[in-house]
Amino acid sequence: MIKLLIYEDNAQLREGLTMLIDGSEGFSVLAAFKNCSNVAHEVKTFRPDVILMDIDMPVVNGLEGLKRIRETDDEVKVLMLTVFDDHKNIFQALQNGANGYILKKTPPARLLEYIQEASTGGAPMTASVAAQVLKMFSQMNLPADKDYNLSDREKQVLQLLVNGYSYKMIAAEMFIAMDTVRSHIKKIYEKLHVNSKSEAVAKAFRDKLV
């Protein structure tokens, strides 16, 4: 028996969901609320397995509600159930530990499957949402593994530079003369097409050389 809490501001939909789910074999809706203003306490009281969470609610919205839940509870499965499927909301929700993200247009039978899936540790997502998630992944922090042909020694020097070492400290660290450090750095500047420490450091970060 999967125990649920529902957060949804629209009274009609809230009733509808409760009816549907509570009337289905193996599901039990413990309670349904119209916003998250008291979510932390409610979760603690009812100890549900899964929470259906709308995003667009007055007073305290679903994303904030999710945060409040996750402050004390990493176990309960939170399923975002919303009309929005824009980047920003999806990202925020997943970032904050949502276990799934499905759209309200989901047909009832499918919804029950999704709840089931969430309760068993899955991550149900509407296809369009899943596609966006993958897209975010492929676009995100692109390694952009550029190759500047830095020699091993040059890489070491750059690494230390990035760590805030002075030439003198680098020399000490690498057991070489400061002048040698200088010539390495000169080489590095040439290869990265920069001409100052800070530019080199910035480039190292941007191109994920470090």
Added chain:
Amino acid sequence: MIKLLIYEDNAQLREGLTMLIDGSEGFSVLAAFKNCSNVAHEVKTFRPDVILMDIDMPVVNGLEGLKRIRETDDEVKVLMLTVFDDHKNIFQALQNGANGYILKKTPPARLLEYIQEASTGGAPMTASVAAQVLKMFSQMNLPADKDYNLSDREKQVLQLLVNGYSYKMIAAEMFIAMDTVRSHIKKIYEKLHVNSKSEAVAKAFRDKLV
């Protein structure tokens, strides 16, 4: 009619998959290969809708194959089909633009659904994989929004510093004297607990201040 290519080194499984899929209504397997050594050319020749891609293959594995495909083709849907469901492989695959990631233990009927889903722009994932993806999201490298109480002006200076500007250039850019730039930078160093340009730049990147 969904046209497929299959890459799978195990001959038995390759045959099995081909049989299953090609024998199903609405699916057509154009060809099946035992590694990716010629994947770019094959994709260009057969122009499939969906590619089933094993990861663990000799010579050229599936991840490398995926990369090669994506170098020239962003349209074809690539479905990773593998026994591995570890972080590293999943991450790499999604990073490189896979459209789905499903395990070989997936029952045949489900597999056909997944292929269907991929072809229509979805992102089919085995539940365990989806769960890991979400976990990566919530654990991933966040703004980590530290607050160093930088004033607006200080933030501007830091930003320009990160872009490789010299004090002189910053002064010109901000219509202030170089000495003022200096005092701002001094303040910044204090607030970030650093004492050089490169450290400040590094910290700005690390803490996502820029």
Added chain:
DNA sequence: TGGAGCATCACATGAATGTGTGGTTTTTTG
């Protein structure tokens, strides 16, 4: 075997940078 690349070191110079100390004016805020 001889050039190409890498790593090492040296000396020199001017510009950039960090640090210290002093100040005025404007904006924010209790």
Added chain:
DNA sequence: CAAAAAACCACACATTCATGTGATGCTCCA
């Protein structure tokens, strides 16, 4: 309003840094 914070400016000094020139020894490889 008065105090605090922010923004602004100036002068001085030592250090760091970028840049140039030149040199030695090593390894790789064609």
